[in-house]
Amino acid sequence: MTASPRQLSTNHLLGIKDLQATDIELIFETADNFKDVLNRPIKKVPSLRDITIANVFFENSTRTRLSFELAEKRLSADIINFAASSSSVSKGETLIDTVNNILAMKVDMIVMRHPYPGAGVFLSKHVNAQLVNAGDGAHEHPTQALLDAFSIRERLGDVAGKKVAIIGDILHSRVALSNILCLRKLGAEVMVCGPTTLIPRYIGSLGVKVEYDLLAALKWCDVANMLRIQLERQDIAYFPSLREYSMLYGLNKKILDSLDKEITIMHPGPINRGVEITSDVADSHHSIILDQVENGVAIRMAVLYLLAGKRG
Amino acid sequence: MKRSILLEGQKFQITIQRLCHQLIENHGDFSDSVIVGIQPRGIYLGRRIVEELQQIPGLPNIAYGELDITFFRDDFRRKDSGLLVPSSTNMDFIVEGKKVILMDDVLWTGRTIRAAMDALQAFGRPEKIELLVLVDRRFSRQLPIEPDYIGIQVDSIDSQRVIVSWNEVDSYDRIELLTERNN
Numbered sequence: 001m002t003a004s005p006r007q008l009s010t011n012h013l014l015g016i017k018d019l020q021a022t023d024i025e026l027i028f029e030t031a032d033n034f035k036d037v038l039n040r041p042i043k044k045v046p047s048l049r050d051i052t053i054a055n056v057f058f059e060n061s062t063r064t065r066l067s068f069e070l071a072e073k074r075l076s077a078d079i080i081n082f083a084a085s086s087s088s089v090s091k092g093e094t095l096i097d098t099v100n101n102i103l104a105m106k107v108d109m110i111v112m113r114h115p116y117p118g119a120g121v122f123l124s125k126h127v128n129a130q131l132v133n134a135g136d137g138a139h140e141h142p143t144q145a146l147l148d149a150f151s152i153r154e155r156l157g158d159v160a161g162k163k164v165a166i167i168g169d170i171l172h173s174r175v176a177l178s179n180i181l182c183l184r185k186l187g188a189e190v191m192v193c194g195p196t197t198l199i200p201r202y203i204g205s206l207g208v209k210v211e212y213d214l215l216a217a218l219k220w221c222d223v224a225n226m227l228r229i230q231l232e233r234q235d236i237a238y239f240p241s242l243r244e245y246s247m248l249y250g251l252n253k254k255i256l257d258s259l260d261k262e263i264t265i266m267h268p269g270p271i272n273r274g275v276e277i278t279s280d281v282a283d284s285h286h287s288i289i290l291d292q293v294e295n296g297v298a299i300r301m302a303v304l305y306l307l308a309g310k311r312g
Numbered sequence: 313m314k315r316s317i318l319l320e321g322q323k324f325q326i327t328i329q330r331l332c333h334q335l336i337e338n339h340g341d342f343s344d345s346v347i348v349g350i351q352p353r354g355i356y357l358g359r360r361i362v363e364e365l366q367q368i369p370g371l372p373n374i375a376y377g378e379l380d381i382t383f384f385r386d387d388f389r390r391k392d393s394g395l396l397v398p399s400s401t402n403m404d405f406i407v408e409g410k411k412v413i414l415m416d417d418v419l420w421t422g423r424t425i426r427a428a429m430d431a432l433q434a435f436g437r438p439e440k441i442e443l444l445v446l447v448d449r450r451f452s453r454q455l456p457i458e459p460d461y462i463g464i465q466v467d468s469i470d471s472q473r474v475i476v477s478w479n480e481v482d483s484y485d486r487i488e489l490l491t492e493r494n495n
Contacts, residue, residue, distance in 0.1 A: 006397050026397070033380065033398040041406070042434040045383035309396070311389055 008306045012131040014120045015140035016181040024185060028150055030302035031295070038074065038298055048077035051308050054107045056099065057134070058084040058114045063269050063293060064134050064144070068111050071300035080107065095119065096126050103129050109307065112136075117174075130307050138172050138233065144268050145178035147299040149186055151292045152223055155264050160187030165217040167193045167249065168227030168276050171200050172234065175268045176227060180206050193217035194249060197238040214249050218259055225266040226251055226276045242275055252278040256286065264288055313490055318447075318474075319464055320486040327463045331444060332364045334461050335413065336371075344439070345411040346375040350428050351382075351399035354416035356478040357446050361415065375410075377403035384427040401431075408436030413461075417476040419445040422457035447474050447487055463487075 006026055010018050037045055053072050057065055065081075072079050082102065084090075089098060099110060111132045112120055117139035124131045135141040153159050164183050170176045170192045183190050184207050191209040192199060204210055211217045218224060229245060239245050251265065265277070265287040273279050282289060319327060339345040342365070349358025355378045362376045382398035414428055425443060432438065446463035452470065466474060466489065473490040 030398060033382075033400060036401055037383070037434075040434045041436070044434075046430070047383045047388055305383075309389060 007310060011307070011310055012120070012124045012133075013142050013303055013307060014124060014131060014133045016142045016145050016178045016185070017140070019142075019182075019185070021185045021187075024146065024149070024182065027146055027299065027302045027306060028153065030306060031150055031298040034074075034301040034305070035295070035298040037301075038294075044074050044076060046076045047305055048072070048075040048308055051075075051108045051311075052078040052080070052106060053109045053111060053304070054080045054082060054102045055134075056082045056084075056102065056110055056112045058089065058112070058119075059135065061113055061134070063296070064113065064141075067293070067296040068132075068134060068143075068300050071297050071304060072111075074297065075301055075304060077109075077304070080105075095123060099123060099127050099129075103127055108311065109304070130311070132303060132307065135174055137174065138177075139174050140178045140181075141174040141268075142178050142182075143296070143300055143303060144175050145182035146303070147292055147296045148175075148179055148225065148266060148268065149182050149188075150299055151266065151288050151295050152183075152188075152264070154291065154295065155288055156222065159183065161189075162223060163189045163191070163221045164223045164225060165191045165193055165211070165221035166225045166227065167214065167217060167251070169198045169229045169234075170194050170203065170227070171198045171238075172230040173227050175225075179225060180208055184208075191217055191220060195239050195245070214251075215255060215258075218251075218255065218263065221263060223264045223266060224251065225268070227268065228270060228272055228276060246275050250274075250276055250278065251281050253280045253284070256281060262286060266292060268292070313493060316489045316491070318466060318487040318489055320484070324485040324487070327446070328360055328364055331446075331461050331463060332361055332368070335361070335365070335444070336368070338442075339411065339413070342371060342374045344409075345413060346377065346405060346407060347413050347415060348403070348407075348428075348432070349376070349378045350414060350416045350424060351378055351380040351401070353418075353476065354414075356480055357417050357444075357476075358415040359480070360478070361444075375405050377401075377405065379403060379414075379428060379431055381424060381427040381431045384431040386423060386427065403435055406436040407432060407438040409439050410436075411440045411442065412438045413442045413444055415444045417445070418447045418449060418474050419443070419457075419459055420449045420452055420474075422453045422455035425457050426455050446476060449474060 008023050009020050109130045111134050113134040114136050117137035119136045120131050120133035149159050166176050180190050191211055193211045267289045349355035362374050365371050380399045380401040382396045442460040444461040445459045448459055448462045448465045449468050450465050475488045477486045479485045
């Protein structure tokens, strides 16, 4: 006999906003089992052997795309990859047309990254496939938030009650928004820290503390999640120079040593060494940056598996 | 709902002990054999058998693992199955060149065992796989799979259910056959 079936409450993964805390717990429990699979000599299971997944990337990505691709392969799904830079998008095709053309080839699920916020939500209303948002502009990046929270749970035992500071370019970061929503749903306390110009004005309404002083944020937190300065999204100057930003908000060994406790350091990548974090910190035992990458595959396997289970 | 008890109490224990002795006949001191309980309900049978075997002098160390087969099932996404949430796999050995004895509480269609053989491949190529079940629901197989060791055999129809309860989790050992009244 099998236990009573548990399912996700959503048909797509568009953002953490749509998930219940029980959904996140279910994803974590499933990911625990996939992590176990990934540590075996044969790292593959046949669950999704009759599913075809298209990875549609309208924006550059290394980690996320590879991580999704590996997760799909470990689940035995068939995969097609699509990068906008080498496609007919440059010939003027619309998003719905592009995706419907891909779906006409009998694709079941779409993993999409897009530079415009809400692209996934929009598409989910117009196409007949399950969607996984792999990042939409400065809006959400749900699988990153899930793997971040999963990594905190793995390192500290639990997420509830932990103090997490998200430090850096909050304004342009989809990782920040998804992380805030995810950590709050799991009962963590969240603080954002950065220059005033890079903190959105009404961010406090999400139930987070705001701090402009790096040292004060580090003294408060158990976990510091360092974000990259997203120069490619900054159309105006938000601070005088990278050097000045690094002096005020860069994490280095000296400031870590001045704390009277050990904190866990995270970074969603890609790292700009010497800007938001120095090499000695990024490579130290405080850092779980590579654990995050490892957990990313297990989390994405869990998300794809649970969503595929809803296809019926 | 009509419940009829097929086996309980001392008879249940005698059946377990008989299965243990049949295993010893074929596997000797278990130096080349491993026992694998199938999640979620086969693990109680596996644990009980290992516990009984270890009471016997000369059989102190028996390799025992628990295998989850959820990701290997062939009814994933079939309408009647719902979503199958996994249990944990605990296998701290590889089965390369070993004789594996798979254990599950009830053998019915055979599909779980097919999935288990598939899942086992991730842990190496065993020399041989045998199957031990506590209850064999005869004449209801959908795959060509037969057990090597059988606790009891039951003739039942598809709408009936066989429930195995374990002292460890249900506070008594019992095998029951459940029949809907209107059948």
